[in-house]
Every structure is written in C-alpha cells, then in structure tokens.
Amino acid sequence: GAVVSQHPSRVICKSGTSVKIECRSLDFQATTMFWYRQFPKQSLMLMATSNEGSKATYEQGVEKDKFLINHASLTLSTLTVTSAHPEDSSFYICSARGGMETQYFGPGTRLLVL
C-alpha cells in the first residue's frame, strides 16, 4: 500500500506556543489530504479536508484560525496548531488520497501541551 509519513511523531510544548505537524505522501501524489484528531478511547474526528492548492474545508466546530492547514504541494500538507492549550493535547492523524479511492493514514503525531 501507499506510504504516508508524519513528523514529528511526538511533541511536547508549552501552552501558548505553536506547533507544526507535517504530513507527506512518499510514493504517490496526494490530491486530497485529511486531518483527524483522536482523543483517548474515542473515535476519529475529521477536522478538515485539504485539496492541493486550495483552501482547506473545515468541519463544523473546528476553528480554522487555530488549526492552520496548508497543502502547498501534491506530497505535503501541514497542520499548525496555533497558541496551543492543554485541551489541544491529542493524537493528530493525517491521511492522503491520490487518484485511487483509498485513504492511507500516516502514523500519527501525539501532541502534549503543558
């Protein structure tokens, strides 16, 4: 299957700082990337969908000014959590889809905000 990487895999930051998470499709061109958040023992929650070269579409209740998404190329999307607070601590997972139907997930980034 296709390979999607995420960096960093784990990050700890102080409250009020910004954190950038990168999502890369390594062996295919991702026309669409998705960003999810998952709290412990809860299901995946879609935050936003981004298409290369256009603005991301955010799900209801997700603040677009707090979670900045950039999908500048067909292999890279970034999620920046701005002014992070402890309640933003979560497991952030990206997925990517190219010309095929399937979404392939990255390994996830665990964010802890102190």
Add this chain to the structure above:
Amino acid sequence: QKEVEQNSGPLSVPEGAIASLNCTYSDRGSQSFFWYRQYSGKSPELIMSIYSNGDKEDGRFTAQLNKASQYVSLLIRDSQPSDSATYLCAVKGTGNQFYFGTGTSLTVIP
C-alpha cells in the same frame, strides 16, 4: 442518523473462532467501502476495500457487501490474539466524502 453505524462492542471471541463485524451506511449511492484496523495508540491501517456486491476474500479476512441492504461486514476466520484491535468501517459517499464509523472493539481471547 449517522452516515456510518457500527456496533461499538466490545466484541469478544475465543482464539480460532470467526469474528463478525458489521456496518450499515445511509448513503444509498455509495460505491466504495473500506475496513481499517486500529491498534491502541496507533493510526488506522487499511485491511480491505470492496466495491461490488458479494464477498471478497483476502487471507483470513472476508469482506461482504450488500448494497440493497446498505450493509457491509468483515469476517475474520481463525481469529488470533493479534487481531485484537478496533475495526473501522469507512464509506465513500456520492459527494466524494469519506465517512468513518466509530469502530468496533474486538478482543480475541487466547
């Protein structure tokens, strides 16, 4: 009504038994269906995709699709403790959006 519904479980089966996971969806025009497995603390990984009515087999896994009943299932034969995970059903709707179920937690008891 949610787009994709799954029984959250937990579902427990003894080692060697068949585990049956079920999923229903609301968008009758959906054409693409996926099963993902998610181990605790890890991201989901694709197990199978199915697009046509009937059964699709891959090793110990069989996906079953019934579009008339808007129902898709995953059977795991000869269940192993390593199959213990949460299984997510995903459906690609007519609007090109993906919808995920909340997942079914499976425990295979040695």
